Amino acid sequence: xxxxxxxxxxxxxxxxxxxxxxxxxxxxxxxxxxxxxxxxxxxxxxxxxxxxxxxxxxxxxxxxxxxxxxxxxxxxxxxxxxxxxxxxxxxxxxxxxxxxxxxxxxxxxxxxxxxxxxxxxxxxxxxxxxxxxxxxxxxxxxxxxxxxxxxxxxxxxxxxxxxxxxxxxxxxxxxxxxxxxxxxxxxxxxxxxxxxxxxxxxxxxxxxxxxxxxxxxxxxxxxxxxxxxxxxxxxxxxxxxxxxxxxxxxxxxxxxxxxxxxxxxxxxxxxxxxxxxxxxxxxxxxxxxxxxxxxxxxxxxxxxxxxxxxxxxxxxxxxxxxxxxxx
Numbered sequence: 001x002x003x004x005x006x007x008x009x010x011x012x013x014x015x016x017x018x019x020x021x022x023x024x025x026x027x028x029x030x031x032x033x034x035x036x037x038x039x040x041x042x043x044x045x046x047x048x049x050x051x052x053x054x055x056x057x058x059x060x061x062x063x064x065x066x067x068x069x070x071x072x073x074x075x076x077x078x079x080x081x082x083x084x085x086x087x088x089x090x091x092x093x094x095x096x097x098x099x100x101x102x103x104x105x106x107x108x109x110x111x112x113x114x115x116x117x118x119x120x121x122x123x124x125x126x127x128x129x130x131x132x133x134x135x136x137x138x139x140x141x142x143x144x145x146x147x148x149x150x151x152x153x154x155x156x157x158x159x160x161x162x163x164x165x166x167x168x169x170x171x172x173x174x175x176x177x178x179x180x181x182x183x184x185x186x187x188x189x190x191x192x193x194x195x196x197x198x199x200x201x202x203x204x205x206x207x208x209x210x211x212x213x214x215x216x217x218x219x220x221x222x223x224x225x226x227x228x229x230x231x232x233x234x235x236x237x238x239x240x241x242x243x244x245x246x247x248x249x250x251x252x253x254x255x256x257x258x259x260x261x262x263x264x265x266x267x268x269x270x271x272x273x274x275x276x277x278x279x280x281x282x283x284x285x286x287x288x289x290x291x292x293x294x295x296x297x298x299x300x301x302x303x304x305x306x307x308x309x310x311x312x313x314x315x316x317x318x319x320x321x322x323x324x325x326x327x
Contacts, residue, residue, distance in 0.1 A: 135163060
């Protein structure tokens with residue numbers, strides 16, 4: 001693969017080159033990793049920045065329908081939109097559903113849109129291992145908005161905050177029990193809560209649910225990087241296209257406020273440092289497990305734990321002591 005040629009095509013907005021580049025960064029082969037790093041270096045410093053929007057929600061809330069309707073609205077405004085849809089991977093086989101592209105058929109046909117489903121590869125928070133690099137590639141390709149759809153909702157989902165500028169939580173009309181089921185951590189990370197399916201027979205329920213979440217948000221301490229009124233809860237209907245323009249206006253309001261008050265650059269700098277430290281940790285783990293002696297010692301310790309001869313904690317402590325002694 002000619003990295004220089006791929007880099008030129010990406011900056012020219014070639015979607016096929018972008019797809020090839022994302023495949024490259026997702027590869028686990030060592031030679032591909034070297035090429036991916038070279039490509040990232042060539043594209044670094046291009047000055048292009050997209051609005052990165054992390055989007056999560058419970059299964060059945062209508063994420064794909066919302067993203068398609070929202071994306072089509074943005075495209076109609078002349079914006080280029082990239083969607084990175086992180087699909088569930090099998091912990092056993094590594095297989096992935098990869099169904100989002102078929103569920104966004106209209107958006108996938110738009111020349112100003114790009115949809116890329118990626119397996120989550122069991123990474124914490126449902127975010128694909130190389131999604132952050134894919135985001136950078138989309139920015140280099142000149143996309144104005146990058147939507148990062150993540151898997152599920154839970155405390156680990158907050159890792160999406162390290163990838164996005166805005167985090168949108170999409171929820172369905174529900175009762176008090178469902179409200180209790182939404183973790184405080186995910187509520188604290190959300191910039192805007194959108195209660196979807198506010199149409200037909202569910203419209204009244206959606207309004208009540210929105211009021212419940214608005215009340216819950218008021219109980220949380222307002223973050224210093226937010227203007228008055230944020231975070232907030234709103235109702236939308238992806239099916240009837242209701243509330244999408246208002247939601248987009250609120251997203252831009254929050255973006256503009258953070259940019260004008262210096263929080264935007266600070267957030268991105270903090271994210272970059274986080275991912276640097278994460279890469280070092282992951283690299284150290286790979287280096288350790290690739291050494292035959294360490295693999296054998298881990299296997300022996302694991303067998304001892306399985307036989308009940310050692311507790312997991314004591315075995316881990318012993319393993320760490322052995323590693324420190326032989327560093």
